[in-house]
Amino acid sequence: MKKITLCLLVILALMLSPACKRSDISPPEPFAPSSLTTLLKLTASPNAIFATKNTRGMTTITARLTRYNGDPLPNRIIYFEILDSSFQKISLGFFEGNQSVVAKATDSNGMARVNYYGPLTLELRENATIYIKATVAWEGAETIFEVAPVVIITEPSDLYFVVKAEPDVLMATNEKPQSLITATVKLGGKPLAGIRIYFFIQWGYPGTFEDGYKSTYRDTDETGTASITYIGPNRDEIAGDTSVVIVGQLTESIYQEIYLRVLRQR
DSSP states (O other), rough: HHHHHHHHHHHHHHHHHOOOOOOOOOOOOOTTGGGGGGGEEEEEEEEEEEEEEEOOOEEEEEEEEEEEEEEEHHHHHHHEEEOOSOOOOOSSEEEEEBBEEEEEEOOOOOOEEEEOOOOOGGOOOOOOOEEEEEEEEETTTTTEEEEEEEEEEEEETEEEEEEEEEEEEEEEEOOOOEEEEEEEETTTTTEEEEEEEEEEEOOTOEEEEETTTEEEEEEOOOSSSSEEEEOOGGGOSSSEEEEEEEEEESSSEEEEEEEEEEOOOO
């Protein structure tokens, strides 16, 4: 009788105990290896560059090192190197200082940056994707690494590049008129994201872009489009009707000029 009573009490205690719950993401254990509580994020901006005859495409590689809770990790050394599609070291392009491997210390925000310069057309026969690898040496044999892809494009015949202004006729009143300038990039009919487009207003023409500059840049989005707003002069800033020439430039030899007409309100 005592054994039966004891068994019933054990069963009842289990039934009344609170159910175990598990969150979708479990935080690291307090005594887990430090590398498991550290996050490394790596980005390339832009993530696609062009190989041209005389100019090397350039992209800025940014690494951010933080703890699991988001706190930055300053004064840590990050090593950057160039890999091919098989993740083997490759000699294609170089980092600043003409180096194939560079070391940078993270700043107070846990960030380290390096510029990568791609190949010229003579060094690359076809489009390629390389990977920039960032590695952080940690405790003992532990390492943390991340990779960021960079697409390198030769100047192909099937490249589509068009710059447009909407509207292309503006009225200068007491207010400054505006026009949306867009550039679209496609390769083989497919949009190219992450391509850097340079916009500038030719010297001597009035107006600025939305950021207050006469020359600036934007990166294309997933539709292959980069856009910026041109802000023209008001009626007091011009003596009469005038034109404005805006250039959208992809590489040293791939660019397009567009013409805007600015009418002065009488």
